[in-house]
Amino acid sequence: MSIHALPPYPAALSTATVDLGALIRSRRNARRPRMTQAQLGAMIGYSAAWVCRVEKNELTPPWETLIRIARILNITPEELGLASSSPRRPGPLEAARSSHLVLPATRVAPDQAPEDQQEDDPVRRRNFLAGAAGLGAALTSTGPMAAAADSSTVTDPAAVLEAALFQPPTAEPMPLDRLSLALTAARSDFREARYASLGEELPTLIAAAEATRDSLSGTRRDRASMIVARAYVLASELTVKSHSEAAWVTADRALRAARESGQPASVGEAARVLAIAMRRSGRGHTAVELLTHTATTLDTERGTPAPSALTVRTSLLLTAAYSAAATGDRTTALNLADEADQSAQRLPADLDAGLFTVDASPQQCALYRIGIHNALGTPDEGLKYADSVNPARLPTAERRARFYTDTARMWHQLGNPRATYAALRGIEHQAPEEARRPAIRALTTDLVYGPVALPGLKEYAVRTGAVST
Incomplete structure (x- = not known):
């Protein structure tokens, strides 16, 4: 049984007989060249301190994160103590995750959901309908999109998109200029870190873009293919931020459409x-x-x-x-x-x-240098780059939040909890939905259970979903 055959949820995890932390630590150290905690953390979107706590058995990784760690370190299900008394056939999304193959998109009407979605909760249904309405507004107005929901009520922004990848809504072709306007609105949501709105819009946008492309030929088809590609690029960015392995699917589809468009960019x-x-x-x-x-x-x-x-x-x-x-x-x-x-x-x-x-600019290069040195385990070398970046000059809320994310990780590695918390507050100020990403919540949890009590930290952690009340 390979690690790719892991069930989507743990049927039985024998924590009494498996020292998960020791297993992860030994396999990480056995890599050649040796993999550091910072490097493993960078691969899965968490900090080195978070990996350290997992290896000390102070934290248990979320199930999907554990699957990624196991794949990276070649840990088998048997070594994890997994056993399933009633193995079941994997669904299409699980199969795509394990094989990295793109399944053909089968168009179904919204009221013809597959059997495993018939009991879908009302919230997801409302979110999906809201996404369709958001696209309609973008096609008829040049005004700004509605503001994102309050951060305390935001759920996984990629959930609706992930469910729709393999059961997309129906859509009719539309004029390219109206489709371009909808894509511009979706791009604006990404750049301003309105991820809940983006996740709701993308399924309908992608379906409309693909229907339009399939109805055209020549240069107009090329232009539509570029819109399809960029819609899937947005989907990939969103799934990466949500730590969803559906990013493999969206990125593959983006590249296929981009090659069809003939546009090198x-x-x-x-x-x-x-x-x-x-x-x-x-x-x-x-x-x-x-x-x-x-x-x-x-x-x-x-x-x-x-x-x-x-x-x-x-x-x-x-x-x-x-x-x-x-x-x-x-x-x-x-x-x-x-x-x-x-x-x-x-x-x-x-x-x-x-x-x-x-974007591509000297400021962006300096921003990347901070993350590079965090990943290398040399955060002290990132200090000069952090000092050189003026976040106000970064062009989007998403990039400004990225600056505060990288500086929070830098200060956390350097053992400065107060500076780490200040950077976390910067993330929330610039882009509240960024503060609820899994990796940021994990970093926040590290601070909450750390040795230094910081005024307002517990409230921040509750507000961003890192800890419960």
């Missing part, structure tokens, strides 16, 4: 999110190879304007540098970061090259 964006999914599943070296190869081909793609190619190339190099750091390859990580710096310096200061979810 779209191919680069899709390759980037696919590489992130690779890295998070323990395939960091493969991710670096994909990113660097795509960056090289962008230099020579026929018909690509040099500034646009350079911008996409910079973003690919930054992601490659972080991916290399997650594998412990310091030399490659820093060399790629240097190369990204050089690319960013060559870009005009006022250039808007149209990158879809991230």
Whole structure:
């Protein structure tokens, strides 16, 4: 029985006979080159301190996180003490997670849900309908999207999207300009970190984009394919933030649509999110190879304007540098970061090259350096980069929240709980839904149960869902 055959929920986990912390620690140390706690944490979206607490059996990982750790460290179900008295056939999403294959999208009407969704709860039904309504508003108005729900009521923003990947709603083709407007609204939700709204909108947006593409030919079909690709890029970004392995599916579909569009920039964006999914599943070296190869081909793609190619190339190099750091390859990580710096310096200061979810600038390069040194286990070397970044100059709430996330991890590794908490409050101030991401909640929990009592921390932890009342 391979680790990919793990059931979706633990049928029986013999904690009395399995020292989970010791098992994870021994397998991590047995990797060659040796994997640090920071590197394992970077692969699964948690801090080194969180991994340390797991290895001391002070914390038990969420089930899906345990599956990822087991895959990365080649731990078998038997070693975890798993046994299932009534094995069942995996559903389509579970099969896709284990095989990384993309299933064909079967279009069904909303009232023709599969049997395992007939008892779906009313909240999810309301969320899905709200997503359809949000898309309709985007198609008829240029006004801003509705504000995200209060952070205390936000659930997993990728849940509706994940369920809809394999049972998509029906949709009719529509004019490309209206479809582009809907995509712009969805992109705005991502950039402003309104993830609940984004998760509700994307299923209907993707279905409409695919129906429109399938109805067209020639250059209009190419344009529709680019919209499909970018919608799936947004879906990949969202599933990554939610620690969902559906990111493999969304990223693969993004890359297929991007290649069909014939637009090198779209191919680069899709390759980037696919590489992130690779890295998070323990395939960091493969991710670096994909990113660097795509960056090289962008230099020579026929018909690509040099500034646009350079911008996409910079973003690919930054992601490659972080991916290399997650594998412990310091030399490659820093060399790629240097190369990204050089690319960013060559870009005009006022250039808007149209990158879809991230930007390419010296500020962005410095921001990535903080995360790179966190992943390498050298947070002290990230201090100068943290000092050089003015978060107010970062172009989106999502990027500003990323700055505070990386500085929170940096200060946590450096053993400064007060600075860590200040950075966590910065995340909440910039993007409340970012503060509820699994990795941020884990970091918050570390502080709550740490040795230093911080005024307001418990209230913050309750407010963001890190601990219960």
